[in-house]
Amino acid sequence: MPAITYREAIRHALAEELERDKNVVVLGEEVGQFNGSYKVTEGLLAKFGPDRIVDTPISEAGFIGMGVGASMLGVRPVMELMFWSFYSVAFDQILNNAANVRYMSGGLINCPIVIRGPANGGTNVGATHSHTPENVLANHPGVKVVVPATPYDAKGLLKSAIRDNDPVMFLENTILYGNKGEVPGEEYLIPLGSADVKREGTDLTIVTYGRSVLHSLAAADVLQKEHNLSVEVVDLRSIRPLDIDTVLKSVAKTHRVLIVEEQKPFASVGTQLTYMIQREAFDELDAPIHRVTTVDAPAIYSPPVEIEQLPNPGRVLKAALEILN
Amino acid sequence: MSKKATATSKKTTGAAAAESPADAPVNRNLSKVERIELFRTMVRIRRFEERSLRAYQGKKIGGFMHPYIGQEAVAVGCCSLMMENDHVITAYRDHGHAIAVGMGLNEQMAEMYGKATGCSKGKGGSMHFFAPDRNFWGGHGIVGGQIPLGIGLAYGLKYLGRKGAAMAFMGDGAVNQGAVHESYNLAALWQLPVIFVIENNGYSMGTSQSRSSAGELAKRAEGYNMAWDTCDGHDLYTVRAMMDKYLKLAREQSKPAVIEIRCYRYRGHSVADPDNTYRTKAEIEEYRRTKDPIQTFQQQLIAAKILTEAEAEEIDQAARAEAEAAAEFAEASPFPTTDDIQKDVYWETDNPAERKSQGRLFFN
Known part of the structure; x- marks a missing residue:
């Protein structure tokens, strides 16, 4: 099996799902022209074009909420948060709207959105940029929360997350992005909720x-x-x-x-x-x-x-x- | 009447008269039957709200309830223009929009009674009505929080290649929320087919516009290079003429706009508002007497010989009876069970045959 980085594993998962389903779109700050703040989305704009790989302004409440609304109509947005630490400015959109809309509508509305990005300390960026909100997120019934440690897991779990009909919070790690691990060439999925x-x-x-x-x-x-x-x-x-x-x-x-x-x-x-x-x-x-x-x-x-x-x-x-x- | 109210009404009435909105094609082409149906919908909203208030006072309804009484021409005017791919989202003062898009009174009243037959199975309550089959996406509780979702509907329409528009309603208090401004920027930046509709009833809860918002509300669109306009919300024809223009621009050219519709609510912000601190009874009475949207439209229809007083009375009685029947339906309906509490949380647990994930999703 070829060894690829955690970053590449996520990129491959995104590319494969973009290829598979035209309703999948990637939106976030610097995901397109800049090739990703952490280069996770490098090359995707060139391959899939600006309708599928969308650079957003620095406006998390706006664009995350927009993704939630679009997902209600059947688009399957994969939103990149440059840091999960920025979830706090979009808290209402993620944890009032995405988490609750299915429930409050008595099951009439689905929200198949993935919100992904790094959530970790250890990079000397101080308290504002080092949050690990998986406990806060998981405290909200309605969302799913995934935290992969290896390239193999990151790829298989992200592909499952994108196909999931519930909102999935996908927490990566900037320190792991460069780590290499073996990932099969052929397609595979890892079900959420399997340790x-x-x-x-x-x-x-x-x-x-x-x-x-x-x-x-x-x-x-x-x-x-x-x-x-x-x-x-x-x-x-x-x-x-x-x-x-x-x-x-x-x-x-x-x-x-x-x-x-x-x-x-x-x-x-x-x-x-x-x-x-x-x-x-x-x-x-x-x-x-x-x-x-x-x-x-x-x-x-x-x-x-x-x-x-x-x-x-x-x-x-x-x-x-x-x-x- | 306060000086402010006088000034507002003069300005908007003047503007409306100059445009002769009743003669705008979108109104001129309405059949008699269609006009009567518009009238009936407004009356049904009013009687439903009044019946709901009585149910609330009788302790049949819990939590908050935000009556729409006085603003009926706005929701009915806007929603009557909806085409197949047009969508609506609003805040917690949502009963009027729900009726205007065609939701039944039974399912709404039952929802407020907390019954399993409610539109959200008793899980949402007054502030959270939804009917995606009617392109109605709620019913949202946080001031301004629904507006990013509204641009998401517009983005979705554009991405999916459907020719339609989203109407994202908010009150005048919402214009000061950051999420609204972020949405303005994205809508203008990406030319999303969305109309931001500010229902300006003059009060952000108990704080008047002059005490809460700097400048003209809709004019803030200029900062985003987005079209904006204002109109009188007491006259149904005016609302329809204004919205028709901008809905067409949204559907056909994917142009967003901010439209401020000036209206007035007769009741407090919610049932929890005693309404005795921030405005006078005389102000409310003056609006009721001179600008009531239902009375205004009724007089227009009678003057045009489309409706008689007797027919209007019949429509009113029928609406009262329908609201009463909705209350009876709600009363007779069962509550959800405690087993229902954990249904409708995840798509996967509601569709166990198609579940792909493993492990526990609930933690009791």
Whole structure:
């Protein structure tokens, strides 16, 4: 299988879906002529033209809301947010309109829109540009929330998201864009709501998603090599729908759980996971559930300190050893 | 009557008279039957609203309700011009538009009663009526929040190659919301076939226009190089003549416009507004006496020998009876069940045979 970058994987997914369905359009700031702020959409304008690849003004409430309205008529817009952090200026459009319109219309209206872009810290851009809103988004019934960690997952999940008839929030990561991974040449889809065991193990389950999957895998390597501890890493891939069954199966095997997430701790995705695990697998647990989150403060700018504010292999290793010792 | 109200009415009446809107082709070509139907629709809105208010006072309806009484000529005038690919979206004062696009009174009243037979199965309430089969996309609760969706309908029409226009209604309070200005810019930038209709009833909730908005409302379109116009909203013919002109430009040349239609609401902003702080009873009475859109149109029809007083009375009685029957229908209908709470959230869970995703979508 050829190795391509996470960025290319997303681009290939967009190109394939644009090719497949003429109702798919890509809109966002700098997606066309500029070739994408993070070059995800590079070359798409040349291939699909300005009706399909649309540069928008910096006007998130306007153009995201426009996409929501167009989706009600049957267009399938894929909207790029330059940063998911900018969702706050379009909050009403995303979480009042897209999330609620099906419900408030008694099921008469569908909203097949995808909103995608990077949502991560770790790039020294300060608190305004480092939000990870997957918990906030997932708190709104009506939307789906997907956070891929690898090129393979990003491509297969994005293609499913574009074909989905519900609004899907697709959260990428600027630090992962350059990462390479094997992606098959032939078409494939990954269903939303299917977790993936990225590493099998018997002593500890790490439940994680997004870039934290990579930190967890790195820590698991060290735990195996230096401490002879066998760690299972479950990558959720999708927050809503949530594949809790795969998590519970792993818990039944290892009896110890560490949640690793790039989230502020209060009411995070991990909070929900913790509730569900204790509720549904209480007797399987041999220790309290631990977690590694973002240190609870707005994102700090200072580059070396930001690394320590976020989950990283060292923090995961330390937390794992606390549970296992 | 306040000085402001006098000035407004003089200006708009003068403008309307000069254009002879009743003689505009879009009105001149109306048959007698069509004119009577326009009248009937306005009367039905009024009687439906009055019956709804009684139901609200009787605690049959919960939450908020924003009566449209006094503004009937706007929704009826605009929506009567709709063609196959024309679409409508509005804010929470939505009953008039819903009736004007042809939604039945039963399903609307039942919706407000919170019943399963309501247009949204009791899930939306007064502010959230929808009828996509009639190109009516709500019914939205947040001031100005529906306007980006409105340009989305226009963008969708253009992208899908359909010749039509979207009418995005808002109140005069909405013009100060950022989302509205973002929508103006996008509509003008991309020449989307959308008419932004400002229903200017003079009050942004309890704050008068002079206390809430700088400058002329529709004129703000100039900043976006977009056409704009204003008209009197008490006269049905005037509304139709004005909107016909700009709807044609939207449908045929994909030109957006901002149209401010001056009207007046007789009731408070919502049922929660005691309406005793920001305007005088005399002002309301003066509007009722001199500018009522239903009375105005009725007199025009009688003068043109299209309608008699007796026929008008019959139409009124029929509308009252229809509203009463809607209340009875609503009363007799079942409430949704607690099992219904989690239906209509996701397309996928409502269509389980076609579900592609896995995992849990609900977290109880």
